[in-house]
């Protein structure tokens with residue numbers, strides 16, 4: 551009974567794939583450095599590199615959308631497709647999500663996707679964002695975030711939807727939801743994910759203040775599970791993965807589903823309204839001006 555409802559839920563979460571693969575090169579397979587058999591072949595796309603290890607059942611998925619892994623529509627799409635590919639391959643039980651770009655895990659929404667764009671584009675973009683969150687939050691795989699760089703806003707959403715987070719101990723690698731500082735508001739499903747992770751009071755403060763936590767504070771508030779020296783992020787993520795994979799899949803998956811279903815269902819019930827809300831908010835003149843000013847500030851900060 552529990553299994554059947556878990557399966558139905560997972561099916562509902564598998565929403566339509568998009569036919570929007572502008573400029574993507576999905577499905578490419580190439581030998582991993584060091585060669586080897588099938589288990590050592592890497593695949594992926596232009597912006598997502600997947601290094602599968604069939605022997606351990608774990609794949610490392612690297613975001614590579616330089617310079618800062620901003621979540622462009624293409625990156626969102628390629629992430630969903632790569633994850634789906636691993637989920638459909640019974641060889642794999644876990645994924646380590648990390649960055650291929652130096653110093654940045656993920657800079658969050660690609661602001662150029664929502665600045666000066668028409669409502670239809672903003673809607674398409676937001677649906678892709680919802681889809682990635684639903685897919686990661688409800689994934690049957692164990693997802694471990696190996697956070698090897700800055701992790702603001704949308705980057706933090708991705709990390710929070712994993713099962714476990716390991717952050718590199720570098721004061722520049724801050725993590726959190728800083729939306730208010732851009733003049734925008736985290737959607738309810740993002741707020742819910744925050745509350746589920748660090749509790750109501752801490753979320754209330756952090757969301758309003760747009761706090762970006764340095765590693766020690768992120769650990770203290772419970773936003774990450776481990777903070778380790780930068781050169782140990784990957785190995786620690788693998789050790790964490792082993793701990794999670796020691797649990798029988800069906801029991802862990804059904805428990806995950808039980809813990810996360812209500813939060814995901816809330817978005818599934820109001821997905822269109824959430825999209826409309828996002829579009830009408832983000833297309834306001836005043837919000838467009840704030841976003842433009844923020845982007846300009848980022849560009850001028852250089853050097």
Ligand SMILES: CCCCCCC/C=C/C(=O)SCCNC(=O)CCNC(=O)[C@H](O)C(C)(C)COP(=O)(O)OP(=O)(O)OC[C@H]1O[C@@H](n2cnc3c(N)ncnc32)[C@H](O)[C@@H]1OP(=O)(O)O
Pocket residue numbers: 617618620653654656657658659660661662700702703704705728729732734735736737827828831832845848849850851852
């Ligand atoms: C109802 C409304 C609901 C809205 C909910 C929305 C939920 C999610 C929101 C978001 O995710 S908003 C995005 C928030 N992200 C940030 O605030 C991060 C901004 N970036 C940075 O702080 C820094 O770039 C960094 C990530 C710490 C990296 O610093 P670094 O010094 O390594 O690089 P930079 O020189 O700053 O940047 C290089 C290059 O990249 C551009 N860029 C940076 N971030 C973004 C971005 N999010 N989108 C688009 N472009 C970005 C930056 O402008 C530079 O561009 P160039 O000058 O080289 O052209």
